[in-house]
Amino acid sequence: MTGYSSKTDVATANGKQNGSGNQTGENGTKPTEFTPQGNHASENNIQCSLTSDEFRAVNLMRQDMYPYEVIQEIADFIVKGSGIRPKIGIICGSGLGSLADIIQNPKVFDYEKIPNFPVSTVEGHAGRLVVGTLEGANVMAMQGRFHFYEGYPLAKCSMPVRVMKLCGVEYLFATNAAGGINPKYAVGDIMLMHDHVNMLGFAGNSPLQGPNDPRFGPRFPALVNSYNKDLINKAIEISKTMGIESSVHVGVYSCLGGPTYETIAELKALRMMGVDAVGMSTVHEVITARHCDMKVFAFSLITNKCATEYSDKKDDEASHDEVMAVAKNRQKTCCELVSRLVAEIQKTA
Ligand SMILES: O=P(O)(O)O[C@@H]1C[C@H](O)[C@@H](CO)O1
Numbered sequence: 579m580t581g582y583s584s585k586t587d588v589a590t591a592n593g594k595q596n597g598s599g600n601q602t603g604e605n606g607t608k609p610t611e612f613t614p615q616g617n618h619a620s621e622n623n624i625q626c627s628l629t630s631d632e633f634r635a636v637n638l639m640r641q642d643m644y645p646y647e648v649i650q651e652i653a654d655f656i657v658k659g660s661g662i663r664p665k666i667g668i669i670c671g672s673g674l675g676s677l678a679d680i681i682q683n684p685k686v687f688d689y690e691k692i693p694n695f696p697v698s699t700v701e702g703h704a705g706r707l708v709v710g711t712l713e714g715a716n717v718m719a720m721q722g723r724f725h726f727y728e729g730y731p732l733a734k735c736s737m738p739v740r741v742m743k744l745c746g747v748e749y750l751f752a753t754n755a756a757g758g759i760n761p762k763y764a765v766g767d768i769m770l771m772h773d774h775v776n777m778l779g780f781a782g783n784s785p786l787q788g789p790n791d792p793r794f795g796p797r798f799p800a801l802v803n804s805y806n807k808d809l810i811n812k813a814i815e816i817s818k819t820m821g822i823e824s825s826v827h828v829g830v831y832s833c834l835g836g837p838t839y840e841t842i843a844e845l846k847a848l849r850m851m852g853v854d855a856v857g858m859s860t861v862h863e864v865i866t867a868r869h870c871d872m873k874v875f876a877f878s879l880i881t882n883k884c885a886t887e888y889s890d891k892k893d894d895e896a897s898h899d900e901v902m903a904v905a906k907n908r909q910k911t912c913c914e915l916v917s918r919l920v921a922e923i924q925k926t927a
C-alpha cells in the first residue's frame with residue numbers, strides 16, 4: 579500500500595410530566611401518569627404510565643445537555659484522581675477492551691463511580707476509564723463506549739470526548755468493530771477510516787444539536803479533513819513493518835443507529851454511496867472531537883462480511899458473538915498498531 583492522500587435537558591419519552599396533580603408515585607409503587615403531548619396523542623387517547631423512579635431513570639438516560647461546567651467537573655475528577663493529564667484518548671470498540679489493558683500504571687475508574695457519567699450496557703464494553711501511560715505517553719482509554727441504540731442521545735454518547743478534551747487530550751483514537759461491505763475486505767482486516775457517511779445525521783440527528791457553547795467549538799464546524807492524514811500515513815507505514823499491510827485498507831465508514839444489523843437492500847444502498855464498512859458508533863465521537871479541534875485517528879476491525887446479494891445462507895447473518903470472537907482473535911494486532919502509533923506521536927512530541 580502506498581501513502582494515503584485524500585484525493586482518493588431532557589427529552590422525555592415523547593411526552594412530558596403531567597402537571598395535573600397525578601404525580602403521587604414517590605414511594606415508587608403508584609404509577610405517575612404521563613400524557614404524551616400533541617393532538618395525535620390526545621385524539622388516540624394514548625397514555626403511558628411509569629413509576630416516578632422509572633421516570634427519573636429514563637430522564638437520566640435521555641439527558642443530553644452537559645454544561646461546560648459539568649464536563650469540567652468530570653475532567654477535574656479524573657485528572658485529580660489519576661494525577662495524570664492525558665494527551666491521547668482511546669475509545670475501545672466492541673471486544674477491543676484489551677487496548678486499555680496494555681496501559682501501564684493504570685488508574686481505573688468504573689463509570690458508575692464517575693459523577694454524571696453514563697453506564698455501559700453492551701457486552702464487550704466493560705464500562706471503565708483507564709488512565710496511565712503507553713509508550714511513555716499519557717493516555718486515557720474508554721473501555722466501553724455509549725451507543726445510540728442503548729437509549730442514549732448522541733450528545734450523551736459522545737460527552738466523554740469533551741471530558742477527554744478538558745482533561746488535556748489532543749488526539750482521539752476511536753476504534754470499532756464493523757461489517758465489511760467492500761467485497762475486497764476479509765474478516766479480521768483493519769480499515770483505517772479516512773471519511774464517513776453520517777446516516778444518523780442524514781436523519782437530522784447530531785451530537786451538536788441544541789445550543790452551541792463556543793468554549794468547545796463553532797456553531798457550524800467543517801468536517802472535511804476530519805481524519806488526520808499524517809496519522810493515517812504513519813499507520814500505513816507501521817502496518818508494513820508489522821507485515822500486515824495486505825490486510826490494512828483505507829476506507830469510508832458509516833454509522834447506523836442499530837441495534838439491528840442491516841438488510842441486504844440497506845447494504846446495497848450503502849455500497850452505492852461509497853461506504854466500505856458499517857457500524858453503530860464512532861461518527862458522533864469524531865464529530866464531537868473535530869468540533870473541539872482534536873486530531874482524529876480511527877479504525878474499524880472488520881468482524882464480519884456483509885452480504886450484498888440475497889441468499890439463504892445462514893452465514894450471511896451477522897451476530898454479536900461473531901463480532902466478539904473476531905475482535906478477541908485480532909486484539910493483539912490492534913493493540914500493536916495502536917501502541918506503535920502512540921510511540922510515533924510521542925517521538926515527535
Ligand atoms: O462499539 P462498536 O461500534 O465497536 O460496536 C459494534 C456496533 C455494535 O455495538 C456491536 C454490534 O455487534 O459492535
Ligand SMILES: Nc1nc2[nH]cnc2c(=O)[nH]1
Pocket residue numbers: 755756757758834836838839840856857858881882884896901
Ligand atoms: N451496523 C453494523 N454494525 C456492526 N458491528 C459489527 N458488525 C456490524 C455490522 O455488520 N453492521
